[in-house]
Amino acid sequence: MTAASIYRRRTLALLTALIAGSVMQVAGAADADKKEIRFGATAGPYADQVRLGIKPILEQRGYKVTIIEFSDYVQPNLALADGAIDANAFQHEVYLKKFSADRKLQLSEVVKVPTAPIGIYSRKHKSLQDVKPGATVSLPNDPTNLARAIAILQQVGWVTLKPGTDAVRASERDIDGNPHKLKLVQLEAAQLPRSLDDVDFAFVNGNFALASGLSLTSALKLEAIPDYYMNLVAVRTTDVNRPFVADIRDAYRSSEFKAVTQQRFAGFNPPAYQR
Structure with missing residues (x-):
């Protein structure tokens, strides 16, 4: 390899490095701007x-x-x-x-x-103790928020779940006890406040509850939210x-x-x- 070719290669490498550095500086400036x-x-x-x-x-x-x-x-x-x-x-x-x-x-x-926690709301009942056999309960239909609602159902004693159920993935298939024979109705979360006129109890995500004019303090029960x-x-x-x-x-x-x-x-x- 001749001295001239070595020089050309070194020059090319230097120019490539300078161009790359300039591009990085421009990208950094654009990011900062x-x-x-x-x-x-x-x-x-x-x-x-x-x-x-x-x-x-x-x-x-x-x-x-x-x-x-x-x-x-x-x-x-x-x-x-x-x-x-x-x-x-x-x-x-x-x-x-x-x-x-x-x-x-x-x-x-x-x-x-x-x-804002999920809450249980009702326009027909003043207490969770008012639950009657065959009562209708609306729940969010997306899997993660449905699991949250089912966990609350279990906490209030309205359902029991199969042993070993993962609380994060629970669905209606995991319910093995429904002593009140509740009718569970799954709806899109945004529609749950509107369902209050048609169901006995509704599980409503806090953001949609507030957006519809419900207050968190009017819920019959509020979720204790895990991290x-x-x-x-x-x-x-x-x-x-x-x-x-x-x-x-x-x-x-x-x-x-x-x-x-x-x-x-x-x-x-x-x-x-x-x-």
Whole structure:
């Protein structure tokens, strides 16, 4: 190999390194310059948490925050994966993991958020003791929230489950005792508040209860939420380490947001960092 060819190779290697470094610098600058966040949330308390508590903090840091509201539990993750939004707040980790696995999406948790519990509501009865044989009970039909409702059914003594049942995956097939012969009606979670005129008791997710005008304190029973059912903020996995995601996490963990939670979201289960 001649000295000239060695020189050419070294020059080419140096130029390649310089170009790669320039590309990385440009990408880093573009990442740092991202100042618009499209935040998806289900209509009701989780959109309100962003609007009242998170958006003002992020705006102080120079971001423009647009809140996009959804009315179901499917579209927010699809919109996130497609890049239509940058973050969402509406789901717990069990749902996120199952939905991501089923749809082959790369989504990750950022931070837990104050969470409204599932409650048992009724317009026909004033107490759980009023349950009669053959009473109708509406439940959410998505697998993870159905499992939550069945766990509460077991806690109040309305059903018993087969030995060894996994509480996170429980379904009607796992019920081996139904002493009141309850008629269990599965509905889309957003429709559960509307079912109150037609059923004896309804299990309603907290966000949809509040969005429909129900108060958490009017529930006949509220769920004691385990950590894996606490709602969270999710982003695309490729974005987890980006500065705007760190700023979202810091906003939720701030003392300013804790004050908003205490003033405006009474009855919500607080995440560990607010306890």
